[in-house]
Structure formats: C-alpha cells, structure tokens
Amino acid sequence: MSNTVSLRIKSPIDGYSKITDYEVVGRAGGKWEQQSPPQNAFDGDISTVYDDQAGGRCGIKMSEPQKITAFRFQSGAGYEERMPGCVFRVSNDGVNYTAVYTISSVKPNGEWDYVYLDDLDAGARELLENNSFTYFDFYGENYAPIAELDVYTNSEEESETCLAVTDDSGNELTSAGDAAAAAHINITVSVSSNDSGKELTMYAAQYDENGILISIDVFNKIKDGDKKETDIFPNCERIALYLWDADQAPVIDAIELN
Template identity: 30%
Template sequence: MPISDFGYSMTAHFLTIPALTDKINITADMTSGSDSWNSDSSTSYAKAFDGSTATYFDGVSDGWVQADLGEVYDISALGYAPRGGYEYRMTDGKFLASADGTNWSEIYVVKGKPSSGMHYVTALSGDTTARYIRYEVPSGKPTNEYNKDSSYCANIAEIEVFGTPNSQNWTSKYDKLEAVSGSGSASWHDTASTSFEKAYDGNINTYFDGLQQGYVTLDLGKSCDIGAIAYCPRSGYEARMIGGYFSVSKDGTNWTKVYTIENKPSFKMNYTSELESITARYVRYEVPEGAPTSPLNTDSEYLCNIAEIAVYGKAGAVSPIGDVNNDTAINVADLVALQRYLLRGEALTVPENSDVNGDGDIDIFDMVSLRKLVISQ
C-alpha cells in the first residue's frame, strides 16, 4: 500500500515508517473479543495485541476484538496487520472507538485488499476521543471483489493504537446527547458536500464551510442538562474558530452565550470547560461579524468553519403536556406562548404539548385547560 493521506505501509523496505509517537501499551488483560475458530486458544482475540504479526486472531462471522485502554485518550493513529495468506478477509473490516464502551463511532474502514505486514493510519474519522478500540467485520456474505468466503470472518494479526491521555474530557461524567435535527446558514457556493449537516455527521474529516455570520444549530429534541461541548476545527483552517462561540437556548429564539473559543484549537475533538447549571434544547455554534481580531486568522472576515460538534450532558425527561415553551415547567410563560400562537400565529416550540385537552386541535379550549393546569401547580 503506497504512502498516502490515508495511511502508511511498511511492507516494502524502501518505504519510510511514519514518525508515530505515543504508542499505547495494551496487555492481554485489557483485551476481549468473540470466540475463535474451534475455540482455539492459540488464535484467540488476545493474539491481535501480542506484538507479533506472526500470530493472529482467527475470528469467525460477526467476530470482533477490542481493547480497554484504561482511561480516555485522544487517539492519533492506528496500526494493523492482516493475517498472512488471508489478507482479503480484512477488506470492509472497520475500527470503532468509544468513550464508554456502549456508544461507538466508526473511525476507519479498510478499503481494498491490504498487503501483508503492518499498516498505519493517521487520517481517522469519527470521534477519536476514546477509552475503547474495537475491530469488527460486517455481517453476512462479503460484497467486495476480493473475499469469496460465504461470510465475513474477523481475521487480524495485530493492532496498535497511538494517542495521549485526554486531560479535559467529560465523556466519563456525561452522556453524549444526539441531535434529532439541525439547521444552519448557507455553505460556500451552497455546496452540499460542505453544508451545515457535516458539522454533526460523526466524521471529523468532513466540515461545514460556512461564510461570514454563519452558524449551525443542533436540536436535541428536548430540554437537557448540558455539561460540556466538544468541537473539532476544519483541518488546515483551525484559526478560523478563534472567536467563534457556542450559545444555548430553551426555545430556539432566546439565546445565551456559554463559551467562546479564545485560542487556536488542534485538529481533534476539543472540549469546553464544564458548563454548570445549563439547561437547553438547542446548541448553536456561530462566529462574530466583521474582521477577525486574532493575528492567527488572516481572513478579511470571520468565516464559520467547523468539522464536528458533540454535546455532552444528561438527557432531560420528556416535557409534559402543557409545557408549551419546553422549559420543563408549566407556568404563566406557557400561557403567554400559547396566547401568542392563537393571536399572532407565532410558532410553537413543541406543538405536541400544546393540545392540552387532547381533542386534536390547538385552540382557545386548550387555553382554558392550560389555565387550570397553571393554577393547580
């Protein structure tokens, strides 16, 4: 495999091994996986981390192997070697990363048939802040041109992981909150491949190429306790995030700024400081107007470039009927919101909570029912 942006190979003597540092030591007690062919201990999952490309994990269909790194790391690179003579079995195999061992992010897929020997990958996608690393194969019959087996088999000789401990990580304390939808401003030339959706697609190698006064908004679907926000800049344009800021909102109309990026971030998932006592449904990233004030950003105006956003916290309970403005309480503010809808046609934050009497319509009779609910609180 030639040296490229996607990885490196050391199968030919004239190729230079990349200057990879910070290899994570993985011992047998840190590993787990599925059973090997005929439950053979000499080809168990532990062989994928024993430091030898001559041994291998002979996993079968739906097989997998993973390592618990013991703490959360910023993963910078992966190394892998296929089983000798069965290199084709790694085609379409994928590496996943997880901070909690439950929620997984795909960070690399083996494309094409790899050659024998170690391969190194530095262009990783997805969320590379992780404690757990897993290799697995798809289910069913192979769909690539190289593998003629009746089903994918998890065969791999060696895995190496590189990275450094994450010093500011909130994934062990908070859950990752998935957005149910998003919105944003236009991208450069209205290009779909760099639209705002790329800021929450789980891949740090895609990005939102927004313009001046640009923004991207995530809707978490309900009010949540926001503990921290993670963000990754667009590679090569990291300085464009200096001065950018995150705001939160309960109703999508009234916004509170909670964090400003003061320094040039690295091309990885970076974390805000811990956000205390923040309850919100919407999270927005945007840039200021005018010319950048940082000497590191030489653009004539702020441009909204961001590769990835992830929100961490605790998901709130589903808001009850009558909580018209979705602030987790039923009070006079809900009466005002419903009245504005009825008299002015202003949009409802959660229409499903506004049909208070449950007759299928939102009208003056819901206002009467809501008044009774507010009085009873």
C-alpha cells in the first residue's frame, strides 16, 4: 500500500555530523600567512581569512581517523576569482596528500559552497567511501584567501527517510512556484537505518496547470546523503517526488510541491 507523507524540509548539511575534535594545521610562515593564519578558516568569522600565499595550506588534524562525507567552505570577500584551481585533500600522515576535489567556481563571500560525495569524481568518491583519514586540508597556488571551512562525517543520529528540497543558496522550497522561480532545485536524500540497505530509485515529476506530465527525471542507486539537481520548467504547477526500492515498493510516495 502506498504511503503518502508530508515533505520534510531541512538545510543542505542536515543529516551530517560536523567534525569538531581536531587541531588546526597548515603553513603559516609566509608574510601574508603570518597576518592571516590557518586558524582564521575555522574561527566562525567570514570576515577573517587564511591567505594561502603560493603553495599554502590550511586544514585539520582529527583526533582519530574519520570518514569524510561532506564539507563546505566560503571564499574570502573580493577574492572569489582566485579560488578556481585550488584543491581539497586528504592524508593519514600529514605528508602525503591526495586531492579529492578541485574548485571550478565559487559563490560570493557570505554564501556557502557545499561539496558532497556525489559531487566528486568516481575515484575520489570511492576513496572517501572506503577509507578514513586523519587530515583534511585546503591547498592553493593562487593567493586565494579562504574564509571558512567545515568538515563533516556521517551523523550518528537516527533519521527518518526523507527528501529535502532547496535552491542553490540552501533556501527551503515548499511550493512549485518557489521551485520554478529558482529555475532548478536540489533534492537531498536522508535514509534511515531501516532503508539503508535498499537500492533506491528517485523520481522527480513535473506537471502543468492541466495536470499533464511535462518532465520526469529518474535517479538510480540513491544512497544516504545523495544530492540531485533537477531543472524546473517555467510552466510547472506541481512537482511530485517519489522514492522507491528495487521491488517498486514505495519508500516515499507522492511528496508534492503545489
């Protein structure tokens, strides 16, 4: 029997646990780095920055190895154009690092850039899914100040299976009108322990004012924490989201934004 549920809205990083037990590490020997040290990227103040100079880095050494499942960052105000090409890396000895994500573009200071496992290339995603790491850092060659960096692992809290719908800035969307105005939506999946072993498929269907289907996107092999994007048609009047298991049994059936 289909189970109709109401939409649960949450911020893009809900369902993850922020890593807080760490030591700030990085290079602080350069002229600009002495004035703007690595600690500035972890002080909760977007007006202070770590100035990477050339070949500088700032990051964290965790108290024990952790699986990195997401991170977010903000660029320094006025220096956003210097961020593309900078990378985020992982290590277990603080000497040998592996790059897992290269910045291609950033939002302006004051807005978070979110990176999830699904945003990584296949090799980096597999590396983080199957291994724990002690170090995570930001590395740049472009004199690119970074204002803030938060690193996340899986949440230990039990959560219900739900779909969160936001725009690119993380604003909650509760209606098809809001979604159409945003041009496209981000759908983040949070899977409870009851559904974590299932192979799930998500459908995002759009309907016009007459109830005629105008678009449907299908996302296969959905996992906890996956984030998917869907472009919204201007004449969309209703959006229906479905999450089904491999036997076509609804896990979440008929979440609607009207």
